[in-house]
Amino acid sequence: MQFQDIPGQSPVKTALIQASERNKMAHAQLFSSVEGGAGLALALAYSSHILCTNKAGGDSCGTCPSCLRVQKGIHPDVHYFFPKTSIKDSDYDKKLGGFIQSFRDFIQERPFGLLSDFALQAGYENKVLNISKEDSRRLIKTVSMKSVEGGAKIILIWMPEYFHPSAANAILKVLEEPPANTLFFLVTHTYESLMATITSRSLLFSIPPFSEEEVASYLQAKDLDGERASVFAKLAYGSIGEAEQLSSEADDLAYVEFRAWMLDCFNNKFADLTSRAEAFGKSDKLAQRSTLQFALNILRETLLTNEPRLTTRTGEEATFISNFGKRVSAENTQKMYEELNNAISNLERNANAKMAHFHLSSVFSEMFRK
Ligand SMILES: [Zn+2]
CATH class of the missing domain: 1.20.272 (Zinc Finger, Delta Prime; domain 3)
Known part of the structure; x- marks a missing residue:
């Protein structure tokens, strides 16, 4: 995902790029958008941009080894946390790989997808989803590790509103004492339901919904005919x-x-x-x-x-x-x-x-x- 793959959103893109070029990034950044809006895609494009070894013209290059690994979700310094079904403590390590692979597939295929799309794709349909206590242990462990490639380490948390109450302390702890060179990108779709411990420690980007024209052209680029694309764009309120x-x-x-x-x-x-x-x-x-x-x-x-x-x-x-x-x-x-x-x-x-x-x-x- 590059910035150029995301329709519109110039003010946010510019703010993000400038902060990175001046090396003035807040350690925790909160991307707030409607579900299916630009939040997750912007956090992914920003990860690419920060880690790209050949960036130019305000975007990542999309072709260097670092960009390719971010695209596939396999860069060793980008770590993902997202809502999933609960698993027993003892099974966590064994099953974690499968969960992460589902998320990798999802961000490549549906960077603007909804949680229900992810649940369907990952086979969690109709299950209770959360970011569990075991995930929070992994979070603390990940934060304490050194970056593999010596650059920034990015912790991307999709939908922190899904933190299980028993996991909330962990996020508080890592946001309060952020280690050097670690960036937290939190992507929320219900800002108002987030804990104050998160909102008060993060820099907020309020990302507007896409315009109807932007949604319609996106669908048309995916082969939907123009008339149908504009009907769905009208019904989707910027998502x-x-x-x-x-x-x-x-x-x-x-x-x-x-x-x-x-x-x-x-x-x-x-x-x-x-x-x-x-x-x-x-x-x-x-x-x-x-x-x-x-x-x-x-x-x-x-x-x-x-x-x-x-x-x-x-x-x-x-x-x-x-x-x-x-x-x-x-x-x-x-x-x-x-x-x-x-x-x-x-x-x-x-x-x-x-x-x-x-x-x-x-x-x-x-x-x-x-
Ligand atoms: Zn690159």
Whole structure:
């Protein structure tokens, strides 16, 4: 993560870079943003910048060995603390590696992700998360060690609001007596719930939410079409993580819908296909377009199933695509794809949506029968 990967946020970036260039960094810095905002990404980009051996133009280089290790989360002088499930004392050392690997994957894949995204990715879904007493012991131990490479040592704590009360003393102790050359980056999403022992000993950066345009362009750069990107950006109130989650939930829904539609076509359920076409005709233009666009994406990926690395789907969707590819010939899939493309352009020219949908269902049913 480099500063240039984070949309906007110039005032905070400038303040951070200047402090580092003048060697006037506060030993504890608190990045406060909405969840899914710029807080974590800024702390990561700042870590890269401080440890980069080839920085220029107010950013890390992104390519020196130090930058590459920070990017992968394996720099020996950057230490991570984050909410996780409790583990027994006796299992802590054995299981710690797995927890840290999950966090490394998370910061590379979802630098603006939400805690619930992390929990899902790490397999902690629906579990109680905290920064435990064992974590605080590790914190004290980490703080007491010398930096491995002789430069700064960075302790990055994501969501200190999750400190278990029994662990709170440790953070108080290390913030009160900070050893030389150790920097604490604390990233919070609920500043008001932090203990005064933390807030009174840290320099606060209040990071504003992203603008709607920034969120929308971020989603578009990740291949979401412009119209959908701006709808999710509007709903996400400046949180890229929230917008990403909304868009993936919408994809899940679209998938369930698409699968049900194909099943009705396959079984040639005339009455169901008629009511589907009616419901489609009554939905708004944006919803109509995104339903057909989703179907188009799935068919395109079906056509690519002999090139599995080109599909971006995982889990159930990937299985569906591979089964679909086995049952429907490439030639017919191609025809369905063309029909969908025609339907999308006809709708743009104000064709009757209900008729267009019913036509598609008939063509698809016919193809499944062959
Ligand atoms: Zn570098």
